[in-house]
């Protein structure tokens with residue numbers, strides 16, 4: 390009981406001006422706090438907004454009901470159609486790279502379950518997220534609405550970005566591309582940051598940070614080796 394009260398107080402304080410989503414204390418809150426300490430804080434995730442978002446978003450609502458027990462373990466889980474929800478550490482890592490803050494406009498490519506979008510939204514960002522499978526898009530949209538997260542979901546090919554909403558302060562790609570899609574680079578605001586896994590399905594993949602400075606010069610930086618599902622093309 391004591392830890393549940395602590396969660397509520399912390400959540401209320403840190404999120405005075407953030408969306409209501411995530412303030413709810415649910416029956417899995419203690420597990421979630423433990424997940425954050427064990428797999429994120431002790432593994433070097435530092436950004437306060439990222440950690441707070443990870444403490445509030447109910448990951449168990451984003452996984453299939455039969456896998457709910459495993460929702461707070463540090464591993465990816467299948468979400469149907471051969472796709473996965475990333476492990477919590479990777480979600481937190483990608484979130485920390487783009488440093489979401491209140492009012493930032495962020496594009497996500499690869500909505501999947503909607504979990505990463507919810508985390509970015511809980512950190513205060515306005516999120517636009519694109520998913521190539523109609524079925525995943527509609528279930529993520531329904532889920533995000535039900536849970537009260539500010540995210541606009543669209544069925545589309547994320548290789549093309551979301552030109553009507555560009556430019557974005559940050560872009561988070563959650564499927565592995567063979568190269569950085571030019572449209573995404575173009576839709577990144579000067580001063581903005583993108584985080585994207587680059588590599589092949591069976592070969593090496595690396596998480597890459599792409600920064601565009603005020604003059605429009607692009608710098609890339611290797612972050613860490615990863616294993617993502619591949620970026621697809623052609624609507625499904």
Ligand code: SAH
Nearest residue numbers: 499501502504505520521546547563620621
């Ligand atoms: N961010 C998700 C995990 C996504 S897994 C979450 O938090 O649950 C990668 C997702 O990218 C899958 O749902 C896959 O269908 C989607 N995807 C693959 N290629 C895509 C593309 N070209 N455009 C948009 N989505 C794509």
